[in-house]
Amino acid sequence: MIIEVKNLIKTYGGSIPTYALKGVSFGIKAGEFVAIMGRSGCGKSTLLHQLGILDNPTSGDILIEGVNIVSFTGADKTNFRLKKLGYVFQEYALLPELTALESVYLPLMMSGIAKKEYINRAKDVLTEVGLENRFNHLPREMSGGEQQRVAIARALVNKPTILFADEPCANLDSESSETVLKLFQKLNKDLKQTIIMVTHEPEDRKYVDRVIWMKDGMIGAE
Amino acid sequence: MIRDIEIAYFLAFRSIRRGNKGTLAMTILIMILAFINLVFVASIFLGIVHAINVQSINNIFGNIVIEPEKDKTYLEQVSQIENIVKDVPGVVGLSAHYVGNSIISYDANNDGEDVKSGSWVVKSVNIEDEIKTTEIFKSIIDGEYLASLDRDKIVLGKDISGTHGSAFKNSSLEGVEVGDDVTVKFNNGLIRKYQVKGIFSTKSNQVDQMAFLTEKEMESVLGVSNRASEVIVKISETGREQEYIAEFRKAGLLKEDIKSWEELMGLTASVSKSFSMISIILGIIGTIVAGVTIFIVIFVSVVNKKRQIGILKAIGMKESTIVFSFVLQALFYAVAGIGLGLLIMLYIVTPFFISHPLDFPVGWVSLDITRTNLIISTVSLIVASLVGGLIPAWRGASESILEAIWG
Numbered sequence: 001m002i003i004e005v006k007n008l009i010k011t012y013g014g015s016i017p018t019y020a021l022k023g024v025s026f027g028i029k030a031g032e033f034v035a036i037m038g039r040s041g042c043g044k045s046t047l048l049h050q051l052g053i054l055d056n057p058t059s060g061d062i063l064i065e066g067v068n069i070v071s072f073t074g075a076d077k078t079n080f081r082l083k084k085l086g087y088v089f090q091e092y093a094l095l096p097e098l099t100a101l102e103s104v105y106l107p108l109m110m111s112g113i114a115k116k117e118y119i120n121r122a123k124d125v126l127t128e129v130g131l132e133n134r135f136n137h138l139p140r141e142m143s144g145g146e147q148q149r150v151a152i153a154r155a156l157v158n159k160p161t162i163l164f165a166d167e168p169c170a171n172l173d174s175e176s177s178e179t180v181l182k183l184f185q186k187l188n189k190d191l192k193q194t195i196i197m198v199t200h201e202p203e204d205r206k207y208v209d210r211v212i213w214m215k216d217g218m219i220g221a222e
Numbered sequence: 223m224i225r226d227i228e229i230a231y232f233l234a235f236r237s238i239r240r241g242n243k244g245t246l247a248m249t250i251l252i253m254i255l256a257f258i259n260l261v262f263v264a265s266i267f268l269g270i271v272h273a274i275n276v277q278s279i280n281n282i283f284g285n286i287v288i289e290p291e292k293d294k295t296y297l298e299q300v301s302q303i304e305n306i307v308k309d310v311p312g313v314v315g316l317s318a319h320y321v322g323n324s325i326i327s328y329d330a331n332n333d334g335e336d337v338k339s340g341s342w343v344v345k346s347v348n349i350e351d352e353i354k355t356t357e358i359f360k361s362i363i364d365g366e367y368l369a370s371l372d373r374d375k376i377v378l379g380k381d382i383s384g385t386h387g388s389a390f391k392n393s394s395l396e397g398v399e400v401g402d403d404v405t406v407k408f409n410n411g412l413i414r415k416y417q418v419k420g421i422f423s424t425k426s427n428q429v430d431q432m433a434f435l436t437e438k439e440m441e442s443v444l445g446v447s448n449r450a451s452e453v454i455v456k457i458s459e460t461g462r463e464q465e466y467i468a469e470f471r472k473a474g475l476l477k478e479d480i481k482s483w484e485e486l487m488g489l490t491a492s493v494s495k496s497f498s499m500i501s502i503i504l505g506i507i508g509t510i511v512a513g514v515t516i517f518i519v520i521f522v523s524v525v526n527k528k529r530q531i532g533i534l535k536a537i538g539m540k541e542s543t544i545v546f547s548f549v550l551q552a553l554f555y556a557v558a559g560i561g562l563g564l565l566i567m568l569y570i571v572t573p574f575f576i577s578h579p580l581d582f583p584v585g586w587v588s589l590d591i592t593r594t595n596l597i598i599s600t601v602s603l604i605v606a607s608l609v610g611g612l613i614p615a616w617r618g619a620s621e622s623i624l625e626a627i628w629g
Contacts, residue, residue, distance in 0.1 A: 081536065082538025089533065089536075095236075095530050110539055112225050
């Protein structure tokens with residue numbers, strides 16, 4: 001298992017806590033493309049945030065490649081996020097002042113790679129997601145689908161162990177959504193990239209290997 | 223560490239270059255105004271202090287004043303003293319004065335009625351020496367300055383004549399014009415009549431309440447010669463008075479009371495100090511205002527970029543790198559504002575005030591921009607920028623990722 005989740009609990013609030021995750025346990029194999037699905041408010045995004053170390057669980061364990069990430073300190077988390085994880089957010093989440101190429105090579109810069117290498121690798125990844133003609137375009141000069149593909153390229157460029165996608169097609173038209181999902185499928189098949197995607201669109205099931213259904217903060221039937 | 227700086231610079235540079243140009247221009251404009259405010263306020267007060275000092279040196283004390291030892295009325299053998307002083311390299315002029323309080327009266331209608339009078343300082347001058355030492359001869363606004371052979375002529379300050387916009391008209395002779403006769407009663411009881419040859423205005427109230435006679439005339443009044451109440455000395459380098467005084471002592475002037483102009487300024491010195499204090503206080507306030515302004519600018523920028531900060535953190539960027547990129551932006555605003563503000567001050571504002579000096583009671587005041595003032599203003603603004611940039615950026619970067627991205 002590349003991810004093992006054990007009895008994960010997340011509560012919000014003070015003296016009377018609200019349970020967002022009620023003891024969730026599951027595992028994900030390396031190279032799987034998994035969708036977490038469920039109704040709005042069922043806890044799927046909360047679960048993704050815990051797995052991606054964007055938030056701290058109240059209790060429970062999350063093991064990624066055998067390492068319990070729950071015990072990480074701030075600096076460990078930052079480093080782990082940079083080296084092991086990739087994120088694609090619901091909105092395109094690009095910096096408006098960076099071109100597509102700059103957005104993609106930024107994580108490589110942070111990894112300390114030499115300039116020539118990070119530019120070449122960013123170009124390769126952008127080409128892989130079909131944006132070879134958009135290297136020097138700013139976000140405002142690209143369509144929503146193109147921006148989301150830049151975000152995917154940025155998430156992939158550091159060759160992450162796991163790619164997390166939080167409703168990546170929520171703001172895209174159906175054509176762009178299909179392009180993005182097919183791209184995920186291709187990355188999963190060609191690169192054996194582990195992908196965990198939160199979505200509420202039932203038709204997205206056809207692109208993934210497995211669906212984890214969530215209901216009221218618990219895992220339902222898979 | 224170097225890579226973190228490189229990334230921070232990368233983000234800051236892109237943000238400045240590709241961000242909103244209107245916001246950038248407005249921010250830099252605010253910084254320019256903050257810098258000009260800091261430099262201008264300090265410079266105008268320094269200009270006032272400078273004008274007071276220049277007035278004191280050029281019209282009253284020279285750089286150094288040699289007076290008789292205690293309990294003596296006059297310097298004896300003044301020509302010997304003058305020879306000693308003249309031989310010191312760097313002395314550009316010296317002038318011996320007899321100084322005394324005298325009662326000057328003016329009978330406008332020559333009928334013995336409604337005679338105006340008052341007590342003022344009357345000084346004697348050796349014309350050739352005086353014009354090398356003071357600049358009162360340049361301040362004649364009506365008539366002429368004294369000539370070497372004048373015996374029955376007097377020049378009056380405008381605050382004695384009570385004309386030409388005198389600030390003390392009620393305590394003056396209330397309307398003496400060039401060519402009128404005035405009567406002077408000296409301390410020894412002697413009374414002489416003089417024709418007013420000129421009226422001067424130096425813009426120093428202290429000087430404009432003096433009257434001048436020639437040295438020969440005063441010696442005949444006092445019945446003395448080769449003496450003086452004071453010798454004022456002008457040197458080539460203001461600020462090195464104590465070195466010159468030491469030289470005079472070494473050359474043999476051991477008993478005389480020798481002081482620099484600063485030691486003799488008295489009330490004027492406290493005015494100078496007050497202006498310097500006001501300048502410092504306004505400078506501190508200006509720096510705080512600049513700091514708060516930068517804080518607001520960066521704070522607004524951080525609020526607008528909160529989501530981006532969250533995303534940068536999510537993709538693995540260190541908080542310190544994010545903070546440093548905002549601090550670099552603040553530094554850029556400060557440096558750009560300081561640079562442009564400096565150009566405006568040096569090439570527009572200062573030349574304007576040199577050609578259009580301000581009319582202050584202490585004299586014509588221009589901006590006195592000193593290197594120290596510029597350094598203090600620059601450093602203050604940079605420190606204010608760093609603090610103003612650091613605090614909101616640090617607060618923004620310290621927020622949790624989810625809070626930053628989704629609010």
